[in-house]
């Protein structure tokens with residue numbers, strides 16, 4: 001019997017463990033219950049009584065040796081793995097980690113704010129869930145007037161009406177209710193309309209509202225401020241055009257067009273071959289709106305404008321589908337990583 005023990009001892013000591021599979025082989029052969037050493041314990045009963053003690057001792061020693069070896073093999077394998085990591089091949093090309101970048105809509109909003117902050121505007125905000133007063137009534141939308149239907153509203157509750165705001169003009173009202181003129185403020189935010197989603201329309205989009213109230217503010221100030229903005233945002237050669245329009249909260253009102261950034265007037269399908277693209281609405285704040293907010297229209301005048309942030313971004317970067325902004329397609333977003 002001792003010779004059998006010697007034999008196993010030799011085998012165990014010369015057993016090569018280089019991989020996880022070898023380690024498992026070692027475990028099966030020397031450690032597991034059905035291993036050769038396990039079998040020796042089973043043979044104990046066949047050993048003559050006078051030799052049994054000695055045999056038991058030797059088998060136990062063998063078992064301890066196998067355990068120690070097994071532990072050593074585990075540690076050696078672990079060290080092996082970490083040493084291949086520390087000895088990385090420095091001649092290999094690096095794996096690039098990709099950084100997140102600013103969303104193009106955020107970049108436009110930030111640029112917008114930067115331009116207006118330099119001419120004395122601050123930034124204000126209001127809730128996305130609005131009451132009828134701030135979204136419609138204070139802005140001079142007559143009760144049951146079809147103008148309310150112009151903006152396909154998502155109502156949350158009727159009587160009293162609570163809705164998702166359809167425009168950021170609601171923030172104008174909140175600012176005028178809470179502050180005294182002079183007021184120069186920019187209100188960026190999400191707005192909601194019950195529209196089918198397409199390349200040109202979405203039910204959630206962003207607007208930038210501007211408001212300037214003081215003594216003696218005129219339509220010339222409105223035009224000059226927007227000229228300044230357009231040149232800063234799109235470049236020095238950008239032209240602006242004001243088209244007479246109607247909004248309940250401004251009088252007179254004008255729609256703002258900029259010279260097409262894509263064809264520069266030659267005609268293309270973005271500007272529908274007119275050379276002009278609409279970027280928003282504007283006008284002189286209606287005296288009724290000032291009065292609704294406790295600002296004396298005999299003393300103060302002001303202008304307001306509202307623009308779509310998506311629209312501006314699309315023109316600036318020649319993006320032709322509104323849905324790209326919300327799809328989170330990394331191939332689209334990556335193109336703006338330098339903004």
Ligand code: DAH
Nearest residue numbers: 167169281282283304305306
């Ligand atoms: N609120 C208008 C809209 O969503 C845009 C607008 C037009 C805002 C004229 C204004 C304005 O402040 O003066 O269509």
